[in-house]
Structures are given as C-alpha cells and as structure tokens.
Amino acid sequence: MKKEITIYDIASQIGVSPTTVSRALNNHPRVNERTKKKIYETAEELGYQSNIFASNLRRKYTYNLGVIVPRLDSPFQSSVLAGMEKMASEAGYNLIISQSLDSLSKEIANTKSMFNSRVDGLLVSLAADTGNIDHFQPFFQKEIPVLFYDRVPEQNQFTGVVIDNVQAGFEATSHLIDQGCENIVHVLGNPKINVYMDRLKGYKYALMDHDKHYNPDYVIHLKLDEHAGENIVEQLLNMDPVPDGLLVSNDTCAASCVIALKKRGIEIPRQMAIVGFNNDLISRMVDPNLSTINYPSFHMGEVAVKNLINHLSDEENQLLQKTETITLRFSLIVRGSSNRLAL
Amino acid sequence: MKKEITIYDIASQIGVSPTTVSRALNNHPRVNERTKKKIYETAEELGYQSNIFASNLRRKYTYNLGVIVPRLDSPFQSSVLAGMEKMASEAGYNLIISQSLDSLSKEIANTKSMFNSRVDGLLVSLAADTGNIDHFQPFFQKEIPVLFYDRVPEQNQFTGVVIDNVQAGFEATSHLIDQGCENIVHVLGNPKINVYMDRLKGYKYALMDHDKHYNPDYVIHLKLDEHAGENIVEQLLNMDPVPDGLLVSNDTCAASCVIALKKRGIEIPRQMAIVGFNNDLISRMVDPNLSTINYPSFHMGEVAVKNLINHLSDEENQLLQKTETITLRFSLIVRGSSNRLAL
DNA sequence: ATAATTTATGAAATCGGTTGCAAAAATAGA
DNA sequence: TCTATTTTTGCAACCGATTTCATAAATTAT
Numbered sequence: 001m002k003k004e005i006t007i008y009d010i011a012s013q014i015g016v017s018p019t020t021v022s023r024a025l026n027n028h029p030r031v032n033e034r035t036k037k038k039i040y041e042t043a044e045e046l047g048y049q050s051n052i053f054a055s056n057l058r059r060k061y062t063y064n065l066g067v068i069v070p071r072l073d074s075p076f077q078s079s080v081l082a083g084m085e086k087m088a089s090e091a092g093y094n095l096i097i098s099q100s101l102d103s104l105s106k107e108i109a110n111t112k113s114m115f116n117s118r119v120d121g122l123l124v125s126l127a128a129d130t131g132n133i134d135h136f137q138p139f140f141q142k143e144i145p146v147l148f149y150d151r152v153p154e155q156n157q158f159t160g161v162v163i164d165n166v167q168a169g170f171e172a173t174s175h176l177i178d179q180g181c182e183n184i185v186h187v188l189g190n191p192k193i194n195v196y197m198d199r200l201k202g203y204k205y206a207l208m209d210h211d212k213h214y215n216p217d218y219v220i221h222l223k224l225d226e227h228a229g230e231n232i233v234e235q236l237l238n239m240d241p242v243p244d245g246l247l248v249s250n251d252t253c254a255a256s257c258v259i260a261l262k263k264r265g266i267e268i269p270r271q272m273a274i275v276g277f278n279n280d281l282i283s284r285m286v287d288p289n290l291s292t293i294n295y296p297s298f299h300m301g302e303v304a305v306k307n308l309i310n311h312l313s314d315e316e317n318q319l320l321q322k323t324e325t326i327t328l329r330f331s332l333i334v335r336g337s338s339n340r341l342a343l
Numbered sequence: 344m345k346k347e348i349t350i351y352d353i354a355s356q357i358g359v360s361p362t363t364v365s366r367a368l369n370n371h372p373r374v375n376e377r378t379k380k381k382i383y384e385t386a387e388e389l390g391y392q393s394n395i396f397a398s399n400l401r402r403k404y405t406y407n408l409g410v411i412v413p414r415l416d417s418p419f420q421s422s423v424l425a426g427m428e429k430m431a432s433e434a435g436y437n438l439i440i441s442q443s444l445d446s447l448s449k450e451i452a453n454t455k456s457m458f459n460s461r462v463d464g465l466l467v468s469l470a471a472d473t474g475n476i477d478h479f480q481p482f483f484q485k486e487i488p489v490l491f492y493d494r495v496p497e498q499n500q501f502t503g504v505v506i507d508n509v510q511a512g513f514e515a516t517s518h519l520i521d522q523g524c525e526n527i528v529h530v531l532g533n534p535k536i537n538v539y540m541d542r543l544k545g546y547k548y549a550l551m552d553h554d555k556h557y558n559p560d561y562v563i564h565l566k567l568d569e570h571a572g573e574n575i576v577e578q579l580l581n582m583d584p585v586p587d588g589l590l591v592s593n594d595t596c597a598a599s600c601v602i603a604l605k606k607r608g609i610e611i612p613r614q615m616a617i618v619g620f621n622n623d624l625i626s627r628m629v630d631p632n633l634s635t636i637n638y639p640s641f642h643m644g645e646v647a648v649k650n651l652i653n654h655l656s657d658e659e660n661q662l663l664q665k666t667e668t669i670t671l672r673f674s675l676i677v678r679g680s681s682n683r684l685a686l
Numbered sequence: 687a688t689a690a691t692t693t694a695t696g697a698a699a700t701c702g703g704t705t706g707c708a709a710a711a712a713t714a715g716a
Numbered sequence: 717t718c719t720a721t722t723t724t725t726g727c728a729a730c731c732g733a734t735t736t737c738a739t740a741a742a743t744t745a746t
Contacts, residue, residue: 006702017726022703032724052461054702057396057731064439064460072428073641078421085415085442089453094460096407097440099428110432117407117437118395226624255628262630281569285598285625287605298416349732360696365733375694397732400701692743700734712723 005048013042025050056118065308066114066122067097068107070151075252075280076297077125080149083301084123091309093120100127108135115139121308126151128190133158145311149304151193152325159311161304163330165195168293169202170209171332172247172275175291177210179273179340181245187220187232187257188249196249199277203247224249229256233264236272244272245338251276251283251292258286258337273338288336296328303328348391356385368393399461408651409457409465410440411450413494418595418623419640420468423492426644427466434652436463443470451478458482464651469494471533476501488654492647494536495668502654504647506673508538511636512545513552514675515590515618518634520553522616522683524588530563530575530600531592539592542620546590567592572599576607579615587615588681594619598629601680616681631679639671646671 007021016035024031024039042048056062065088069077081097088095096119100107107127114122115138122139124146133153139146148160169186176184186203188196200219207214220235222228232253236243248254254276258268266272268288276283276292283290303326350364359378367374367382385391399405408431412420424440431438439462443450450470457465458481465482467489476496482489491503512529519527529546531539543562550557563578565571575596579586591597597619601611609615611631619626619635626633646669 004702008702018703019705019726019728020724022705023725026704030724035724049459051400051702052459053396053400054731055704057394057400057702057733058704060731062396071425073418073421073425075416075418078416078424081421081440082415082442085440089441089456094439094456095441096437097424097428098432098438099425113432113437116392116395226627252624259628259630281595282625282628284569285602286628287602287630347732351732361733362696362698362735363694365735366695369734373694378694394732397701398734400703400732401734403701688746690743690745692741694739694741696739697737699736701732704730706727706729708725708727710723710725712721714719714721716717716719 004051005046006051007048009046010039010042010048013046014038060118062118062120063092064094064096064117064119065305066117066119067095068110068114068122068124069097069099070102070125070127072097072099075282076150076250076278076295079297080125080301080304083298083303084305085301087302087305087309091305093305093309102128104129104131111135111139115144120144120312122146123304123308124148126153126193128193131192145308147304147308147311149300151195154194159307159324161300161307161326161328162194163295163300163328165198166202166205168277168330168332169199169247170206171202172199172277172291172293173203173206174209175332175334176245176247176273176275176338177206177212179245179269179338181243181273183215183218183239183241183243184245184247185218185220185236185239185243186247186249187222187224187228187253189221189224191221199247199249218243224253226252226256228253229258229260232257233260237264246272246274248274249277251278251280251290254290254292254337255282255286258288258290269336269338269340270343273340275332275338279333283333283335286337291335291338292333294331294333296330300328347394348389349394350391352389353382353385353391356389357381403461405461405463406435407437407439407460407462408648409460409462410438411453411457411465411467412440412442413445413468413470415440415442418625419493419593419621419638422640423468423644423647426641426646427648428644430645430648430652434648436648436652445471447472447474454478454482458487463487463655465489466647466651467491469496469536471536474535488651490647490651490654492643494538497537502650502667504643504650504669504671505537506638506643506671508541509545509548511620511673511675512542512590513549514545515542515620515634515636516546516549517552518675518677519588519590519616519618519681520549520555522588522612522681524586524616526558526561526582526584526586527588527590528561528563528579528582528586529590529592530565530567530571530596532564532567534564542590542592561586567596569595569599571596572601572603575600576603580607589615589617591617592620594621594623594626594633594635597633597635597680598625601629601631601633612679612681612683613686616683618675618681622676626676626678629680634678634681635676637674637676639673643671 007018011018011021024036098110152160191197276290279292279294283292350361354361354364367379441453479489495503534540619633622635622637626635
C-alpha cells in the first residue's frame with residue numbers, strides 16, 4: 001500500500017496550514033484566490049485524493065443513499081433503479097442497492113445494514129410479507145428520511161411515491177366492461193401488498209359503477225410469474241360461466257395467459273379480452289399486443305430520489321417530517337389484447 | 344440530531360477503558376469472557392451503533408464493492424446484479440451500483456466516483472465505446488482489485504468472468520447450418536465490444552468449418568433493441584439471395600425480428616430459422632419460442648463477486664495480480680424458432 | 687516462595703479532515 | 717499617521733474507533 005497524500009502534505013509543500021488547505025478544497029469563500037489556486041495545483045500535482053472517511057467522520061454525511069427493492073431482476077424495478085441512478089449520480093450521490101427477495105427477514109437485515117452504513121436516506125419498496133414497518137424505527141428516530149415507492153406501507157404516516165392503483169384498477173376494469181365483457185376475472189399477487197389491494201378495490205368499484213355483480217370466485221391470488229398462465233387458464237375454463245375478460249396485475253403473467261389461451265384455441269380478444277399492468281417490453285412483443293397500464297417506472301425512480309434529496313438538503317427542516325405522498329400519472333394503453341371494438 | 348453512543352460511553356458506564364470495549368466488540372480473544380458479556384449487554388442496552396467512518400478511517404476498509412454496468416434496465420444486467428447482490432450480502436459486503444449508459448465519459452466519471460468512495464473492489468462491464476482502460480489506472484496502482492465481467496477489455500491483462508463467445512457464436516451458427524440453412528445473416532451490436540466481436544468470429548469459423556462462403560453483406564451492425572426488427576427484416580428481404588437463417592445477438596432484438604417477419608407472412612422456422620442470445624424471458628414468450636444461447640447471468644454475478652471477495656480476503660497476496668479469466672459454461676437451447684427438423 | 691509465563695487491561699498515538707475561536711495581515715477611514 | 721474594519725490564516729480540539737506498547741493481574745513452573 002502506497003502512502004496516501006493528505007492535506008498535510010499539501011500544506012507543508014506550500015507552507016500553509018492544513019486548515020487553509022481544507023477550506024480551499026471545499027471552496028470556502030474566506031480563502032485568498034491566489035492561495036486557492038496554488039493549493040489546487042499542488043493537490044493535482046501530488047495526486048491528492050480526499051479521504052471521505054475522515055470527512056464523513058466529522059461531517060456525519062456520506063452522500064450515499066440506500067435502496068431496498070423486492071428483487072433486482074424485475075423489469076419494473078430495474079427501470080425504477082435506472083431512473084434513481086440517473087438522478088442520484090447527477091446530484092453527486094451514490095446508490096447502495098440491496099434486495100429483500102420479498103422476505104421480511106431479509107428486508108430487516110438489509111435495513112440494519114443500511115443503517116449501519118449510515119446512508120443519508122433510504123428508498124424502499126416493501127417486501128410482500130412486510131406487515132408493519134417497525135424495523136425502520138431507527139431511521140425515524142434518527143430523523144434519517146425514508147421514502148417508500150410503489151409498494152408502500154398501509155399506514156398513512158410516510159413519505160412516498162406511488163400511482164393511484166385504485167384508479168388504475170378502475171380504469172382497466174371499466175375499459176374491459178366497455179369492450180362488452182360480461183364476466184371479468186382479476187388475477188393479482190399477494191393481497192398484503194397495497195398495490196394489489198388497491199387495484200382490487202378499483203376492480204370492485206368499476207363493477208359496482210356498471211351495476212355488475214362482484215363474484216369473489218373471479219378473483220385469483222397467486223405468484224405472478226411467467227409460469228402462472230397455464231394454471232390460471234385452467235381455472236378460467238372451469239368457471240361457470242366461463243369469463244370473457246381478464247385483468248392481470250402484471251404483464252409477464254398476462255403474457256403467459258395470452259400464450260396459454262392461444263394454445264387452447266381461444267381467440268383474443270373476441271372470446272377473452274385481456275389487460276395487463278406495467279407496460280413492460282413483453283406487452284409490446286406478445287401477439288396480440290397487450291393492453292396495459294403504463295407505469296411510469298423510470299420517472300418514479302427519478303422523482304423518488306429527487307424528493308429524497310430535497311428533504312436532505314432542506315437545511316431549515318421546512319419539509320422534514322411533513323408526511324406527503326406523491327402520486328404519479330399513469331395511463332391505460334389499449335392494444336390488441338382487449339380492443340374488441342376495432343375488430 | 345440525538346447524541347451518538349460511542350465506545351467511550353460504554354466504557355465509562357462499566358468502568359473499563361475504550362480499548363477493551365473496542366476489542367470486545369471485535370471479539371478479540373484477549374478479553375475476559377465475563378467482561379465481554381458485560382460490554383455486549385451494555386452496548387445493547389445503550390443502543391450502541393458502531394461508527395463505520397471512524398472504523399474505516401483506521402482500517403482503510405469499507406466492505407463496499409463498486410459495480411459499473413452499461414445499463415441497469417436490461418434483463419441480462421439486472422439478473423447479473425441479482426446474483427452479485429446475493430453473494431455480496433451473504434459475505435457482508437454492500438454493492439454501490441452505477442450505470443455508464445454505454446458512454447465512456449460517464450464510465451470515467453463513475454470510476455472516479457467509485458475510487459473516491461474507496462470501494463474495496465470494483466466490478467465492471469464496459470461501455471460500448473470504451474477503447475482502453477486507462478481510467479482504471481488509479482485502481483491498479485493502488486492495487487484495488489478490478490474484475491471485469493461479460494464485456495471485458497481487449498487486452499489480456501485483466502481478471503474477468505466471461506463465457507466463450509466465440510464458441511457460442513460457433514455453436515449457434517453450426518446449429519443453423521445443421522438445420523439446413525444456406526444463407527445465414529448475423530445481426531450484432533457495436534463490434535468494439537468483445538462479446539459481439541467474438542460471436543462474429545465464431546460465426547465465421549462455423550461457416551468455414553462447413554465450407555460455406557462468408558459474405559460480409561450478411562453481417563448487420565446496429566443497436567439491438569425492440570425496434571430494430573422492422574429495419575432488419577427490411578434489409579433481409581432486399582438481399583439476394585434472401586437469407587434463410589438469422590443469428591441475432593440478443594433476444595429482445597431477435598424477438599422483434601420474429602414479429603416483423605411474421606407480419607410479412609414469412610414462416611418461422613421454415614423460411615427463416617432464428618437463434619437469439621441470452622435466454623431472456625422474451626425468448627420463452629414469443630411465438631414461436633426462440634432458440635437461444637443460455638447465458639448464465641445470475642451465476643455470472645455470483646461468480647464475479649465470489650472471486651473478487653476471494654482476492655480481497657487473500658491476505659498473503661497469493662492470488663493478487665494473478666491475471667486470470669474465468670469462463671462459464673453456456674448452452675444452446677433449441678426451440679421452435681430454429682427447429683426445422685422437428686417439423 | 688520466587689521466577690517465568692500467560693492473560694487481561696489501559697494510556698496514548700493515530701487515521702485525515704473539519705471547525706470554533708483568535709490572531710495576523712491587509713485595506714479603508716479619519 | 718493611527719484607529720477601525722475586513723480578509724486571511726492558523727492553532728488546537730474534535731469526530732470515534734483501532735492499535736502499539738507497556739503494565740498489572742493471574743496462573744504455572746521451579
């Protein structure tokens with residue numbers, strides 16, 4: 001290990017105190033311009049690199065933001081992360097990213113680890129089985145801002161970025177009804193997650209709004225992955241009456257349903273109209289293309305980080321602890337999988 | 344900001360020196376078991392949290408690994424990251440992740456930022472336009488291990504994790520030839536990237552091996568995204584003779600080709616047999632399913648981190664600076680898009 | 687009982703910036 | 717020229733844990 005260049009080296013090199021060097025490097029106004037220039041030059045020349053540990057130790061600030069996502073390898077989450085990274089890097093922050101794998105115990109471990117790493121702020125999309133948010137208590141107590149996005153806690157006492165999932169579920173369902181669907185099945189993931197719960201609400205409201213009867217048998221809960229389609233379609237075809245509309249809470253799963261239905265010779269959208277969620281790549285690739293809710297994932301990442309950093313740089317604490325929820329706009333994209341009227 | 348609990352608080356609480364507390368908390372053997380127990384209890388009771396800055400400042404070790412990926416929102420990269428995160432978190436390391444967006448200048452900025460953050464090691468998949476790797480020089484000089492994966496530098500002087508892309512290109516092309524394809528087009532991305540260059544080599548070798556003529560016009564370079572299919576198919580149909588085999592260097596793009604071809608009524612695989620790369624979700628969803636090279640992305644992430652950590656914990660420097668490349672196994676998955684013989 | 691070890695603990699220096707306070711230098715004002 | 721300001725600079729303490737070296741206490745050997 002080579003010796004490190006410190007501000008002391010720079011200081012002695014040009015016969016000035018470390019204090020002045022420190023101030024110069026931080027561009028403190030109370031340092032003579034000529035001195036500054038000389039210090040910059042010497043620093044450059046010696047290949048000086050600031051020791052952030054020393055700096056952090058004094059300042060208690062890391063310029064690191066923690067992120068806890070359910071899984072890294074999901075089209076939605078990776079798009080959010082891309083937005084976060086862009087914003088963070090522009091503002092000079094690093095992102096420390098970890099995944100909970102939808103397990104509460106891992107989420108707790110991650111939270112602890114983030115706390116010990118002393119991130120300046122935390123961005124979280126909750127694990128499926130996270131019932132309460134007590135494990136964030138250390139952050140709350142130390143007044144380190146925690147911002148939830150997409151999958152947020154039940155309680156209303158948090159800062160978060162979401163879309164109006166009730167409305168999204170409502171619009172998607174209403175659209176299916178408008179297309180003449182009589183019996184609409186809704187497939188969703190773990191109902192403990194607000195996202196799914198809200199969409200389900202929207203689904204019910206839409207039925208009510210159109211004087212349709214709500215049939216609990218038409219609601220299917222399961223893991224929304226690429227293999228679910230077969231199982232779902234099997235169930236659909238055994239229902240009485242066989243449904244003619246399908247609202248699936250993510251595109252991957254919706255696409256797998258499309259495939260399973262086609263395999264059985266069922267015409268889409270004539271016999272079965274389908275709407276997914278997220279506007280993932282797959283929704284534009286499957287045949288027929290999936291109608292879906294366009295989820296502003298990248299933007300959500302940007303907004304979340306932007307907002308968190310605003311909180312952090314808010315010296316006067318004017319925003320701090322102000323509980324607020326930012327709701328982003330979504331839109332229903334109608335494509336072949338549900339567009340009966342265009343037939 | 345509440346006052347922080349330090350080892351001094353613990354020390355004075357039970358009338359012992361900070362030295363002993365520090366040693367106890369690090370489970371140093373030279374501390375009496377009884378004393379240790381008391382220190383642990385008091386630490387717990389006071390809600391002590393170690394200050395990693397102070398610790399890092401002394402130890403010069405962060406337990407942070409840097410990762411620079413071309414883009415966060417790619418199925419391949421996010422799967423690699425998932426593997427990395429799993430391994431890192433098991434070993435007690437954090438991941439600081441940033442994206443270069445395939446721009447050299449951003450990669451340089453990211454590298455600097457990682458260096459200033461004093462990560463213990465760096466994992467890199469290079470940007471498309473990265474010609475040389477001079478910007479990693481500070482890492483090399485300070486002997487901070489840098490491990491490249493997938494997209495690695497031209498030079499042979501690096502530690503890296505890859506698959507044998509020459510062989511993969513060879514096998515994929517040979518497979519198409521075996522299926523009776525006479526004229527095979529190869530679509531690939533920026534040829535400055537080793538991955539694409541190597542596959543092109545494999546493509547050529549396979550042609551040679553089967554006594555087929557190599558036609559440079561049959562090699563198309565462009566951005567491999569979901570929109571490329573139209574453009575590619577347009578080109579294909581204007582070729583003379585019109586090709587009957589297509590090797591596309593990623594699944595997203597290959598899937599878009601499938602769609603564009605079907606739109607024009609071209610039968611797959613009879614008139615055009617197609618092989619993609621990566622075994623992304625989309626390859627299993629498009630109709631017909633895509634034959635593809637199964638890329639061990641998750642595993643690649645695991646192996647990369649595992650290996651990096653091995654380097655780091657190698658006290659005696661036995662491994663250090665030993666240039667080595669780990670080559671992972673890939674496999675060709677044959678599906679409907681190329682399986683003519685099954686027709 | 688005394689010397690030789692072994693075990694347990696502490697004092698103080700150190701890691702490298704940052705910052706409150708005070709002094710020195712430069713400039714302005716009378 | 718001398719006092720009042722304003723600019724620049726530096727001293728020294730501090731952030732909190734780690735570690736070297738030395739010493740005290742306990743244990744074993746002689």
